[in-house]
Amino acid sequence: MTIAERIQSQLDTLTRAERQLAHSILENYPASGLGPLSALARDAQVSAPTVARMVLKLGFKGYPDFQAELREELRAKVQSPIAKHDTWAEGAPSGHVLNSFTEAVIDNIRLTLAQVEPALFDAACALIGDTKRPLFIVGGRVTHTIAEYLFLHMQVVRRGVTHIQSTSNAWPHYLLDAQEGDVFVIFDMRRYENNTLKLAEMAHEKGAKIILFTDQWRSPIHSVADICFSNRIVVPSAWDSMATTLLLVETVISAVQDVNWQTTRGRMETLEDMFDQTKLYRKFT
Structure with missing residues (x-):
C-alpha cells in the first residue's frame, strides 16, 4: 500500500x-x-x-x-517507460509472462477495489447520470482512449455530453460554456500532464464538479477533485496497465445507465433504428 x-x-x-x-x-x-x-x-x-x-x-x-x-x-x-521496464527486468518473475502479468493485474484490481468507498462511487455515478448537469469527459495522451470509451457510452445513455482532448490547443474553447455544477470526468495517470491540470483548475474555478480517475500516487488534480478514484496500475511492463481503470469505467457505465433507465432505453431504441436505416451492422435474420 x-x-x-x-x-x-x-x-x-x-x-x-x-x-x-x-x-x-x-x-x-x-x-x-x-x-x-x-x-x-x-x-x-x-x-x-x-x-x-x-x-x-x-x-x-x-x-x-x-x-x-x-x-x-x-x-x-515520474518513471519513464524505459525506467519502468528496467525496474521489472531486474527482478523478472519466473513463469510465463501471461501468468505474471495476469497476477499483477488481479492484484491491482483487488487492492484498488479495497480502497473504493461504495458511497463515493454511488455519488460519482449520480453526478455523471444527472441529465440536468452537462457532462465533460477529459483524457490525456494515453488516457484519451479510455475517455473516448466512456464518452461513446455516455452519448447513448444521456444527452449533454462533451469529449475534450486535453492535449488540443482548442480545449479552452470548451470551458467557455462550463458553469457551476457541471460535471468533469478527468483521467490523469503518472507522468501527469500540465494541460490536464490547468484545465481541471480552470473548471474548478468555474464551480464545476470534478471526478478524477488517477493512479495510486494520485495526480496533482486530486487537490481540486470532488471525488477521486486511485487505481493500481503497476505491471511487469514498460507501460502502465489501464485494466483496473477500465473495470471501474465499465462499472460506472453499468450503474449510470440505470439512473434514468426509461430515458436511456428510449435513446437506445432510437439509435438502433438509425443503425437499421444506415445498414451499419449486418443482419443475419
Whole structure:
C-alpha cells in the first residue's frame, strides 16, 4: 500500500490531531512529508510528538523510514517507460509472462477495489447520470482512449455530453460554456500532464464538479477533485496497465445507465433504428 492508502485506511482510528495531520499530508502528497519533522508538524499545526506517533501507527520504525518510502513513491511517480521496464527486468518473475502479468493485474484490481468507498462511487455515478448537469469527459495522451470509451457510452445513455482532448490547443474553447455544477470526468495517470491540470483548475474555478480517475500516487488534480478514484496500475511492463481503470469505467457505465433507465432505453431504441436505416451492422435474420 502507498502511504496515502495507509492513511486513508486508518482515518477512523486516528485522534483528532492525527486526522488533522493526515489531511495536511494528503493535501500535497507525497511532497508534504519530505521536509523536516518539525516543518510537517508546523504546517499541520500539530505537535512533533503527534507526527512521530502517527508515523509509528502507519507501520514505520521512525520518521526517516517514513521519508524514505515517500521518496521512493515520488521516484515511482515520474518513471519513464524505459525506467519502468528496467525496474521489472531486474527482478523478472519466473513463469510465463501471461501468468505474471495476469497476477499483477488481479492484484491491482483487488487492492484498488479495497480502497473504493461504495458511497463515493454511488455519488460519482449520480453526478455523471444527472441529465440536468452537462457532462465533460477529459483524457490525456494515453488516457484519451479510455475517455473516448466512456464518452461513446455516455452519448447513448444521456444527452449533454462533451469529449475534450486535453492535449488540443482548442480545449479552452470548451470551458467557455462550463458553469457551476457541471460535471468533469478527468483521467490523469503518472507522468501527469500540465494541460490536464490547468484545465481541471480552470473548471474548478468555474464551480464545476470534478471526478478524477488517477493512479495510486494520485495526480496533482486530486487537490481540486470532488471525488477521486486511485487505481493500481503497476505491471511487469514498460507501460502502465489501464485494466483496473477500465473495470471501474465499465462499472460506472453499468450503474449510470440505470439512473434514468426509461430515458436511456428510449435513446437506445432510437439509435438502433438509425443503425437499421444506415445498414451499419449486418443482419443475419
